[in-house]
Each structure stands twice: as C-alpha cells, then as structure tokens.
Amino acid sequence: MTEQLIVVDIGGTKTRVATIKNNVVEQHWIFATEKNDAVKTLDEVIKIANLLDAKYAAVCMPGPSDFEKGISLDTPNLRGTWLNFNVKQHLLKNTKLIDIFFENDANVMAFGNHKAYNLNEKDVTQFFTISTGLGAGLIINNKIFLGANRYAQEVAKAPTAFDKTNTDLGPGSLEYYVSGSWIEKQAQKQGLNLSTKEIFESYKSNLESKKLIDKGIETLASTFAIAMAFINPNYFIIGGSVAHYNWWYVEAAFEMAKSMTTIQQYENVKLLIDKFADDSALIGLNYWLKDKLEKKY
Structure with a gap:
C-alpha cells in the first residue's frame, strides 16, 4: 500500500501527529489539546492530514471512548464539546481520509512492541x-x-x-x-x-x-x-x-x-x-494501522 498514512495521539494536554518510516518518526507535529474544544483541536489534525494528502489514519485518544465508532465519550481529561463527540465522522468529513481506526495508547504500544521484537x-x-x-x-x-x-x-x-x-x-x-x-x-x-x-x-x-x-x-x-x-x-x-x-x-x-x-x-x-520510549504510542499506532489495513483491504 503506497497511500500516505498518518498517526494521531490525542492526549489530555497535547496532541501529536506523525508519519512513520522504518519504525522511526519521520515527520512530527505537536500542539496543545484544547480540553474543552474538540473542533479547535481537530482543526490542526485536519490541516496536517490535508497537507499530506493522507488516506488512512490511526488515532489513540483518552477513554472512556467508543473506539469502534471513534466517539469520545465522558472523558475526565477532555470536557466541553469533547463529550460524545464523533471524532471519526468529523475527520472523514473534513479530509480526504478514506478510513480511520481508533484504539487506546497502551494497547497500540503493546502491539507495536510485540511486532518490533x-x-x-x-x-x-x-x-x-x-x-x-x-x-x-x-x-x-x-x-x-x-x-x-x-x-x-x-x-x-x-x-x-x-x-x-x-x-x-x-x-x-x-x-x-x-x-x-x-x-x-x-x-x-x-x-x-x-x-x-x-x-x-x-x-x-x-x-x-x-x-x-x-x-x-x-x-x-x-x-x-x-x-x-x-x-x-x-x-x-x-x-x-x-x-x-x-x-x-x-x-x-x-x-x-x-x-x-x-x-x-x-x-x-x-x-x-x-523499544520506542516517548514515541511508543505513535510507532505502535503505525504497526497497528498497517495490520488493520492488510486485514481489511
């Protein structure tokens, strides 16, 4: 698959967006997560996805969330418009992304290391x-x-x-x-x-x-x-x-x-x-995204 992939780690204080090549962060953006404003935070993600003409993305975000549907539920660290906000639909509507997959950070860290070892x-x-x-x-x-x-x-x-x-x-x-x-x-x-x-x-x-x-x-x-x-x-x-x-x-x-x-x-x-220290969530997301795409497409 040659289409551009991106990974997004939405945290309680900061959001990171990256592209990964050979299990190393290639391009990296970091900005503050607006704790009460989902749209303002995601606007930055949308700009980057469109800049890169990204087609597929993997996202981790705090729980509790509906990871199957990509919906942020009642998350303690993210309030305001994040409550029951459909992150997946918002990103699909405003980018050229074909598909987006969601999971929590520890799970993708586990998966990435399992594969990397x-x-x-x-x-x-x-x-x-x-x-x-x-x-x-x-x-x-x-x-x-x-x-x-x-x-x-x-x-x-x-x-x-x-x-x-x-x-x-x-x-x-x-x-x-x-x-x-x-x-x-x-x-x-x-x-x-x-x-x-x-x-x-x-x-x-x-x-x-x-x-x-x-x-x-x-x-x-x-x-x-x-x-x-x-x-x-x-x-x-x-x-x-x-x-x-x-x-x-x-x-x-x-x-x-x-x-x-x-x-x-x-x-x-x-x-x-x-293996990946501070970049574990991003690289884990990339491993997991590739695995999901291989199985789905």
Missing part, C-alpha cells in the same frame, strides 16, 4: 507503561486482547498492593503505588516536597523516599506474579518514563516476583524494555 502467535506479551499514570495491554495470538466489552487491561484500580488502606484510586490500587505522579502525591501527603525524579534519586539517602519506592516495587512485583498466574505470558515489555529512567525499579520488582510465583511460570518469562 519479532514475536509471533505463539508468544503472549503482557505490556505495562509506567509514567505519570499506569496503563497495560495484552497481546495474544498476535492480536490485542480486548475482553468482553473492551475493558480488558484497564488496571489502574486493580488491588494488587498488599495494603487495605483506601486510596484516591481505591484500596490497594496498582497505579496509586507504582506510577510516578501518585508516588509524588503520596510524598506530598507526608510533607515530602520532592518531584518524582527527586524521590527516585534520593532512594538511598532518604528513608521516606525509600519506603515509597519499596512499596512501588512490592506492588509491581505482585502484579507481575498475578499476571504470570492468570495469563502465563512469556514476555513482559515495560515502557513509560518512570520505567525508562529507573529501569532498576522494574528489575527489582521482577526479581521480587520470583518468590511470589512458581519457577515454571517465572523462568518462562523474559523482561524487555519498550
């Missing part, structure tokens, strides 16, 4: 992205596993921590104890005025920082063990800024998980880092 239908890939928040995606039979109503791998509130204390995300929340922004918020509640970066940097010198990080390691280890028990993956692929800049944090959790599961499950799994 040359994994196949016999491989089971469990992906986690650990940054300001925490997302997940699962690849089985070379396909994104969506579950009964597309809510598979929505793991933020999963109670994987060994703690019954009620948090802002519920008791034992995976995201609360493991992700960067929530570790920082925990520190602030304890009077520790440090950024996520500073908390990790002071792990060996500050007892309170160490307690927070150790809790994150324990919770992530528990999550690894639970995934091994229920899914039996042979690959964990981990992305996100917290993981990329503090890989030791992920490795410590993976090592701890050894004591929480069977040796048969643990020795079956390899731990890998996301």
Whole structure:
C-alpha cells in the first residue's frame, strides 16, 4: 500500500501527529489539546492530514471512548464539546481520509512492541507503561486482547498492593503505588516536597523516599506474579518514563516476583524494555494501522 498514512495521539494536554518510516518518526507535529474544544483541536489534525494528502489514519485518544465508532465519550481529561463527540465522522468529513481506526495508547504500544521484537502467535506479551499514570495491554495470538466489552487491561484500580488502606484510586490500587505522579502525591501527603525524579534519586539517602519506592516495587512485583498466574505470558515489555529512567525499579520488582510465583511460570518469562520510549504510542499506532489495513483491504 503506497497511500500516505498518518498517526494521531490525542492526549489530555497535547496532541501529536506523525508519519512513520522504518519504525522511526519521520515527520512530527505537536500542539496543545484544547480540553474543552474538540473542533479547535481537530482543526490542526485536519490541516496536517490535508497537507499530506493522507488516506488512512490511526488515532489513540483518552477513554472512556467508543473506539469502534471513534466517539469520545465522558472523558475526565477532555470536557466541553469533547463529550460524545464523533471524532471519526468529523475527520472523514473534513479530509480526504478514506478510513480511520481508533484504539487506546497502551494497547497500540503493546502491539507495536510485540511486532518490533519479532514475536509471533505463539508468544503472549503482557505490556505495562509506567509514567505519570499506569496503563497495560495484552497481546495474544498476535492480536490485542480486548475482553468482553473492551475493558480488558484497564488496571489502574486493580488491588494488587498488599495494603487495605483506601486510596484516591481505591484500596490497594496498582497505579496509586507504582506510577510516578501518585508516588509524588503520596510524598506530598507526608510533607515530602520532592518531584518524582527527586524521590527516585534520593532512594538511598532518604528513608521516606525509600519506603515509597519499596512499596512501588512490592506492588509491581505482585502484579507481575498475578499476571504470570492468570495469563502465563512469556514476555513482559515495560515502557513509560518512570520505567525508562529507573529501569532498576522494574528489575527489582521482577526479581521480587520470583518468590511470589512458581519457577515454571517465572523462568518462562523474559523482561524487555519498550523499544520506542516517548514515541511508543505513535510507532505502535503505525504497526497497528498497517495490520488493520492488510486485514481489511
């Protein structure tokens, strides 16, 4: 297929549009997402799509959304005219795009890495992205596993921590104890005025920082063990800024998980880092878009 493809990552604060060549971002545009104005944000996407004479696009946007129909529903980070806004129809009406596909970011990150590591239908890939928040995606039979109503791998509130204390995300929340922004918020509640970066940097010198990080390691280890028990993956692929800049944090959790599961499950799994860092969603979208087009056309 020689037609121009574009990928679009609509985030809560910024939107990115790109073309990808040989798994590298070739052309890249970035601009602020208008949190209350869907049309104003999408006008920028339309300009770029028309400039490139794009024919097919893949888009990821925050949930909850109807990804099958390309409709933004009641998304916490996007309000105003984004509520129940049909992004797909608006883009099709105002561009020369023939077709547009929608998915969430963690799922396409998982798919892109599964493909980039040359994994196949016999491989089971469990992906986690650990940054300001925490997302997940699962690849089985070379396909994104969506579950009964597309809510598979929505793991933020999963109670994987060994703690019954009620948090802002519920008791034992995976995201609360493991992700960067929530570790920082925990520190602030304890009077520790440090950024996520500073908390990790002071792990060996500050007892309170160490307690927070150790809790994150324990919770992530528990999550690894639970995934091994229920899914039996042979690959964990981990992305996100917290993981990329503090890989030791992920490795410590993976090592701890050894004591929480069977040796048969643990020795079956390899731990890998996301190949694409900050561009993971864009490149993952491109892999996924090509796969969708091959199957549909």
